[in-house]
Amino acid sequence: MTRRESPDAIADRAIVVDGLVKRYGELAAVAGITFSVPRGTVFGLLGRNGAGKTTTLECCIGIGRPTAGSVRVLGLDPTRRRELSDLRPRIGVQLQATSLPEKANVREVLELYAAYYGIASRAEEMSERVGLDGKLDRQIAQMSGGEQQRLALALALQHDPEVLFLDEPTAGMDAFGRRILWGEVERLRDGGKTIVLTTHYIEEAERLSDRICIIQRGRIVAEAAPAELVARYGGDATVSIAAEGFAPDATLGALGVWTQAGAGWKLATRGEPGLALAAVVTHANTLGAKIVSLDMHRPTLEDAFIAITGETIEETG
Amino acid sequence: MKLLRMFLIQTRAHFVWYFRRDGEMMFWTLAMPVFFLVLFSFAFSSGPNAGSSRFLVPGIIGAQVLSSGFWGIGVMLATFREKHLLRRIYITPMPPWVFFASLVVYRMGLLAAQAIILVAVGAVVFHVRIIGNPIEILAILLLGTATFVSLGTIIGALARTTESANNIASILTVPLAFLSDAYVPIDRFPHAVTSALRLLPSTQFIDTFRDVSVYGASLTHYGAWILMLVLWTIAGTVISARTFRWV
Numbered sequence A: 001m002t003r004r005e006s007p008d009a010i011a012d013r014a015i016v017v018d019g020l021v022k023r024y025g026e027l028a029a030v031a032g033i034t035f036s037v038p039r040g041t042v043f044g045l046l047g048r049n050g051a052g053k054t055t056t057l058e059c060c061i062g063i064g065r066p067t068a069g070s071v072r073v074l075g076l077d078p079t080r081r082r083e084l085s086d087l088r089p090r091i092g093v094q095l096q097a098t099s100l101p102e103k104a105n106v107r108e109v110l111e112l113y114a115a116y117y118g119i120a121s122r123a124e125e126m127s128e129r130v131g132l133d134g135k136l137d138r139q140i141a142q143m144s145g146g147e148q149q150r151l152a153l154a155l156a157l158q159h160d161p162e163v164l165f166l167d168e169p170t171a172g173m174d175a176f177g178r179r180i181l182w183g184e185v186e187r188l189r190d191g192g193k194t195i196v197l198t199t200h201y202i203e204e205a206e207r208l209s210d211r212i213c214i215i216q217r218g219r220i221v222a223e224a225a226p227a228e229l230v231a232r233y234g235g236d237a238t239v240s241i242a243a244e245g246f247a248p249d250a251t252l253g254a255l256g257v258w259t260q261a262g263a264g265w266k267l268a269t270r271g272e273p274g275l276a277l278a279a280v281v282t283h284a285n286t287l288g289a290k291i292v293s294l295d296m297h298r299p300t301l302e303d304a305f306i307a308i309t310g311e312t313i314e315e316t317g
Numbered sequence B: 001m002k003l004l005r006m007f008l009i010q011t012r013a014h015f016v017w018y019f020r021r022d023g024e025m026m027f028w029t030l031a032m033p034v035f036f037l038v039l040f041s042f043a044f045s046s047g048p049n050a051g052s053s054r055f056l057v058p059g060i061i062g063a064q065v066l067s068s069g070f071w072g073i074g075v076m077l078a079t080f081r082e083k084h085l086l087r088r089i090y091i092t093p094m095p096p097w098v099f100f101a102s103l104v105v106y107r108m109g110l111l112a113a114q115a116i117i118l119v120a121v122g123a124v125v126f127h128v129r130i131i132g133n134p135i136e137i138l139a140i141l142l143l144g145t146a147t148f149v150s151l152g153t154i155i156g157a158l159a160r161t162t163e164s165a166n167n168i169a170s171i172l173t174v175p176l177a178f179l180s181d182a183y184v185p186i187d188r189f190p191h192a193v194t195s196a197l198r199l200l201p202s203t204q205f206i207d208t209f210r211d212v213s214v215y216g217a218s219l220t221h222y223g224a225w226i227l228m229l230v231l232w233t234i235a236g237t238v239i240s241a242r243t244f245r246w247v
Helices: A007-011 A053-060 A081-090 A106-116 A123-129 A145-157 A175-190 A202-208 A226-233 A273-287 A301-309 B002-020 B023-043 B050-082 B085-090 B096-126 B134-158 B162-179 B191-197 B201-213 B219-243
Strands: A013-024 A027-038 A042-046 A068-073 A091-094 A163-167 A194-199 A211-216 A219-224 A237-243 A256-261 A264-269 A291-297
Touching (some): A013 A053, A013 A194, A027 A053, A027 A068, A027 A194, A027 A211, A027 A219, A042 A053, A042 A202, A053 A068, A053 A163, A053 A194, A081 A091, A091 A145, A106 A123, A106 A145, A106 B002, A123 A145, A145 A175, A163 A175, A175 A194, A175 A202, A194 A202, A202 A301, A211 A226, A211 A301, A219 A226, A226 A301, A264 A273, A273 A291, B002 B096, B023 B096, B050 B085, B050 B096, B050 B134, B050 B201, B085 B096, B096 B134, B134 B162, B134 B201, B162 B201, B201 B219
Parallel strands (some): A042 A194, A042 A211, A091 A163, A163 A194
Antiparallel strands (some): A013 A027, A013 A068, A211 A219, A237 A264, A256 A264
C-alpha cells in the first residue's frame, strides 16, 4: 500500500517508520514494518515475546541500526549521529529491565539523570508522581522489581520529553504500579505527548492505545483503533441459554444465527448482545421455560488477536 | 557548564556507589596494596630491609595502575554493558566521553589514595624515600595510567560478558605483575627472557616509574620507553574507539 500524504500531514506525525527491517545474522527480528504515529496519540505495539516489538522500538531511539528501511522521530533520523544528538533530549525512554546501580538511591539517580539532561533535579516531584514518595533515600537493591520499574518511568519523564517510548513498562509491576503507569500515560496523552508503548498485555494495549499495531514474527498483521480491531476481527457476540422447553421463535431468529447443542441454544449476533439477551430471557419467560444457565459474550480484543494471529498472546505449552 | 555538572555528578556517583558504599571494594582497594607490601617485603628478603621495600613501593603502585586499567575500566565497562546500563546512558544526551572520563577520573582518585597510603606506609615502616622530581613522577604516572586505561578499554570493548572480561583481565593482570618487575626483579631470569620482558609496556612503565621515583633518575633518560608507552596508548585508544559498543 502506498500512501500519498501532504507535507503537513507528515509534520503531524511524531514517528514515521517505513519498511523497517532488522536482521541479526540469518534471523530477521523485524521483517518490513511500516507505521506512523500522529502527535499527541498513544500507539501500542502488541505482540508475543520475541515478535519484534522491542527491536522496532530500539531502532526508533538509536540503539538498533536498521538493516533496511527508515525511521524518523520528530523528523529526525536516529541513525545519523548529529540528528540523534538533537533527538535525545526530546525523547524519554523506559527500557525493558533497566538495571540501575544497586547501591544508588532514588534521589541520587534522579539527580544524576537531571544532570544528563541539563535540568534542575525534580526528585521530590517525580518520586511522588510514581508513588515513591518517602522512598528518596532507598537504595535500588532494597527496592522491588516493580518499584525499580516505577523509578525507570520517573527517569523517562523527568525532563518532560515530547515523545515517550515505553518498552513493556508494566512487566513485573503489581496492580499499584500498573495503575500509576496507566494514569501517567493517560495524563501525558491529555497533555499532548506522543507515546509508543510495547506490551504483551492485551488489557493494557486496549486501555491505553489510540491505535494498536499487532506484530507477529517481525511483521504487522493488523493496525487500527482497539474498538475497530474488535469490530472487524473479534467475530460475533454470543448469547447462550440452556432452558427446558426453550426454542427461538422468528423474532429471535432475526437477531442472528442460532445453533443447538444438546439442551442449549447459542445465538451469534452482530447486534448489541445486551438487547439480544433481554429478548431471549423475555421469550424464555413467555414460554415458561426454566432457565438452567445463561451466558453472554461480547467479542474482546483478545478474540480479535486470536482471529488475526491464529494464536493466543501468552505462549501455552 | 552543563557538561561540567554532568561530569562532576557522574564522578561523585561512581565514587559513592562503587566505593564508599561497598565495604569489600574499599577493603580490597586500600588494604591489599599495603598487605602486598608487607608480605613481599618479608617474603623476598631476609627481613624488612629498605632495599626490597624500595623496589616494592613503586612496583605495587605500578601494578595497581595496570589493574585499574584492566579491572577498573575494562571489566567495569563490560559489566555496565551486560547490565544494560551503558544502553540506558546512551539514550540520554550525556556525551559518551563524559561518562568515560568520569570513570577514569574516579579510578585515578582511587589510585591516588592507594599511592599515598603505600608511600606513607613505605616511609614510616620501611624508610622508603621518594626522592625524584614530583613533576616527572606525576608525568610518568599519568602516561602509564593513559596506557593501561586505553588497553583496558579494549577488554571492555571486546568482551561480550562480564565473565569473559573477568577472565581476560585475570589472565593479563596477575602474570604481568610478576613478569613486569612489579613484585620481583626480572633480572633474575635468563638474559634473553629479561630482554623480552622489557618489551612489555608494563615493564617499561614500572621500571621508568621506579627509577624516577625512588632512585631519583631523570625522566629525560627514558625517551625510548616513553615513546613506546605513547605508541601503546595510541594503539589502545584507536582499537578501543573502533571496537567499543555501547549496546
